[in-house]
Amino acid sequence: MTVDRLAYSLDPPTVIAVVDFDGARASFEVADGDRERISIGDEVEFSFRRLHTSDGIHNYFWKAVPRRRTIDPETEH
C-alpha cells in the first residue's frame, strides 16, 4: 500500500492498495477512516463507492476498506 499525496482526490490523500486474492491480484483505492494506517499483510474488504465524477456524472466501483473487526448485532456494522 502507499499514500499518494500527489494524485487528485475527492478526499485526499489517495491511498492505494495492491490486494491479493488467493493467487490473483488487483490495485484499489482504499476508503474510510484509518486508511493511512493499514499496513502490508492487513486484510481488507470491499465497498461500492464513488470513484470519479465528471460533468456531474458519478462513476462507482469497488474500493478496499480496512476490515472491520467487530460487528454490533444491533446495527450489523
Place this chain on the structure above:
Amino acid sequence: MASHGIKDRVAVVAMGCTPFREHWDRSVDDLLVDAVSECLAGTTAELGDVDAFWVGTQGSGMAGVTLSKPLHVAAPVTRVENFCATGSDSFRNAAYAVAAGAYDVVMAVGVEKLKDSPYSGLTATWPPADGTRVDWTAPAAFSLLAPAYAERYGLDESTLRDVLTHIAWKNHQNGALNPRAQFRRAVAKEVISNAQPIAGPLGMYDCSGVADGAAAALIVRAEDVGRYTDNPMYVKALALTSGTGDGLRADDYLFTSFPEVVDSAADAYRQAGIENPRRDLSFAEVHDCFTPTELVLMEDLGFSERGAAWRDVLDGVFDLDGEMPVNPDGGLKSFGHPVGASGLRMLFECWQQFRGDAGERQLDKPRLALTQNLGGQPGDCVSFVSIVGDRLG
C-alpha cells in the same frame, strides 16, 4: 524469442542535446531544431544527407510531421512512443534500419515539452476505458519498491532513508557539474531526508524533476564512420522487453525487482559478450525516476548481488569517484524527465564521456557504458538496455 544483436555494425557519429530546462521561450519545434542543429554541427553530414528519421515523443506531437515540419524536410519519419523508453526505442529502431541495410545515414531524435502543462508530473492521454481504472501517480506506483525492499532484506526505516538519500544526493552532486542539467546545485543530505512527503516513504527529492528538452543522434554503418568523425561511438547491444503485466495481476511478484530489466539486461549482455557487468562496464546511465528505482536497478542490472545494493550505495560504489559510477551526468534527478528525450540524453552522456568532453564529471578513459531506460510501473513496464563503446571489438 531471441535476438541476434548488431554488435559493432553501426555507430553514432554525432549527437546534440539541448539543456533540459523550463523552456518557457522555446516550443517543441524550437527544441527539435536546436538538438538536430547541434548534432549536425559536429559532423560533415548535412540535413539532406539523412536518409530517414525516428522521432520519439510520448505526448508532444503526433506522427512523423512532428519532426519533418520544423526541419522542413520531406523524408521518412517514424514517430515512436514506448512510455519512458520512448527516446531509447527511437534510437533502437533507427540503428536497426542502418544495420538492416535499408539506409546509410539515419537520425534518432527525442523531444518532450512537459512544463506547459498545468500538472507537475507526467501526463498521458489514455484510450477510453470502463471508468474503473485507479488513478495513482508515478511516485505512488514506484514508492511500493521501498518498503518491499526494506522488508525483504531487513533494512530498518532509518537505513532505508539513508540509502535513498544517498542516491538522490549522489545524482544531484553529479548534476551540479553538468551545465545541461536542469538542477545544477548539490543538495545536502538533511534537506533530502526532510523534504515534504510525496508518496509513501518518498519525499520530493526522491522524485525526478519535470523538464523540457530534446536530443538527437546521427547513426551510420560502422565502416563509414571515417567520413563523419574521428571519435565515433559504437553500438554493442540494444535490448527491449515489454512485460506481461503479471506483477500487478498475480500475487507472486514482490516489488523488489523489475523482471523486464533483468530480461533486457541479460539479452544486452549476451549481445555485447559481457560476462561481468560491474567489472566490464566503465559506467552506467540508468532510469532514476525515483530513488528506490535506482536501488533496485543496481541488482537487476547485475551491478550488485541480490540484497546487497543498499550496502553498495552507502559504500559509494556508484558515486562519481566510485568503482562503478552510475548516472555521472546527474540522471533524471538532475535533468528532469522529458520522456521522449531522456533515453537519448543518457546516450549523450556516453558520447561526451567517451570523447573526453564531460568537463568536471569526466571519468578516467571510459570504454564501455550501459544505458537503461524504463517506463510503466513496477509489475507492468517496458525496459530498454543499450551498451555502447568507444572502439570496435
